[in-house]
Amino acid sequence: xxxxxxxxxxxxxxxxxxxxxxxxxxxxxxxxxxxxxxxxxxxxxxxxxxxxxxxxxxxxxxxxxxxxxxxxxxxxxxxxxxxxxxxxxxxxxxxxxxxxxxxxxxxxxxxxxxxxxxxxxxxxxxxxxxxxxxxxxxxxxxxxxxxxxxxxxxxxxxxxxxxxxxxxxxxxxxxxxxxxxxxxxxxxxxxxxxxxxxxxxxxxxxxxxxxxxxxxxxxxxxxxxxxxxxxxxxxxxxxxxxxxxxxxxxxxxxxxxxxxxxxxxxxxxxxxxxxxxxxxxxxxxxxxx
DNA sequence: GGGTGATGAGAGCACGGAGA
DNA sequence: TCTCCGTGCTCTCATCACCC
Numbered sequence: 001x002x003x004x005x006x007x008x009x010x011x012x013x014x015x016x017x018x019x020x021x022x023x024x025x026x027x028x029x030x031x032x033x034x035x036x037x038x039x040x041x042x043x044x045x046x047x048x049x050x051x052x053x054x055x056x057x058x059x060x061x062x063x064x065x066x067x068x069x070x071x072x073x074x075x076x077x078x079x080x081x082x083x084x085x086x087x088x089x090x091x092x093x094x095x096x097x098x099x100x101x102x103x104x105x106x107x108x109x110x111x112x113x114x115x116x117x118x119x120x121x122x123x124x125x126x127x128x129x130x131x132x133x134x135x136x137x138x139x140x141x142x143x144x145x146x147x148x149x150x151x152x153x154x155x156x157x158x159x160x161x162x163x164x165x166x167x168x169x170x171x172x173x174x175x176x177x178x179x180x181x182x183x184x185x186x187x188x189x190x191x192x193x194x195x196x197x198x199x200x201x202x203x204x205x206x207x208x209x210x211x212x213x214x215x216x217x218x219x220x221x222x223x224x225x226x227x228x229x230x231x232x233x234x235x236x237x238x239x240x241x242x243x244x245x246x247x248x249x250x251x252x253x254x255x256x257x258x259x260x261x262x263x264x265x266x267x268x269x270x271x272x273x274x275x276x277x278x279x280x281x282x283x284x285x286x287x288x289x
Numbered sequence: 290g291g292g293t294g295a296t297g298a299g300a301g302c303a304c305g306g307a308g309a
Numbered sequence: 310t311c312t313c314c315g316t317g318c319t320c321t322c323a324t325c326a327c328c329c
Contacts, residue, residue: 250327
């Protein structure tokens with residue numbers, strides 16, 4: 001019951017239509033706990049080198065938030081009546097009201113965010129070790145236990161690791177489905193708000209796995225390069241020298257492109273113009289909708 | 290920015306005590 | 310109340326050249 005409540009509270013629009021049962025529900029409920037720890041986590045996202053979890057800025061903001069909380073507690077404890085106290089702003093339950101105003105000022109709740117990434121096989125192993133209280137010492141930090149669990153994990157054979165890998169694969173499949181549902185049901189303005197706030201934190205945007213955005217047509221040369229890719233003769237070993245291989249690939253395609261009869265190149269250009277018009281029309285339709 | 294592909298970098302997943 | 314610590318695995322992204 002509790003796990004069901006947690007599920008519904010944490011991510012109603014993700015799980016409402018298909019509430020999992022049994023062990024799967026347990027796994028998902030555990031997964032939801034991660035939302036508490038991480039902010040704006042998605043599978044499609046990785047951060048640039050200067051991640052805010054490591055940056056001094058992040059630490060600074062954390063400290064600020066903590067002190068602000070403490071200050072708030074103190075103020076609440078004083079009996080002095082506030083002469084100019086404004087009535088507490090009641091948050092609207094209407095999601096459309098919540099999403100009004102500047103994107104960056106929209107207060108994002110945990111349940112607004114996409115489902116968090118699923119646990120890997122190794123992390124399932126860690127969880128199990130804690131559940132069984134094996135290789136786990138109480139009274140010491142998780143970091144110390146992690147080292148011991150990692151050593152134990154390394155000792156496992158492939159056969160022993162297989163159940164964890166299978167379970168991780170199942171969780172991943174469920175995660176992908178949940179994520180697709182999330183993007184399908186999420187308000188576009190909510191996604192824009194999430195991305196605006198991610199951008200402010202120097203994080204990458206989240207992208208829909210559904211590929212809902214209309215694809216921009218390929219320019220004439222790119223389309224041509226794509227068609228002749230398999231016929232290009234590049235002598236450089238792409239494994240040994242990836243960059244050299246790519247450079248040679250581009251040059252070879254460019255030479256063939258220039259050697260094409262003008263009318264042939266024009267055919268590719270005309271095709272691009274036609275597709276470009278279709279693309280622009282589609283974009284215009286979506287904007288007006 | 291769109292595709293081609295290999296590769297390295299790095300995020301994020303669980304866990305709970307400690308400390309700010 | 311929130312982040313950090315440490316671990317291994319998995320996955321995404323940027324990079325490189327080419328042209329429009």
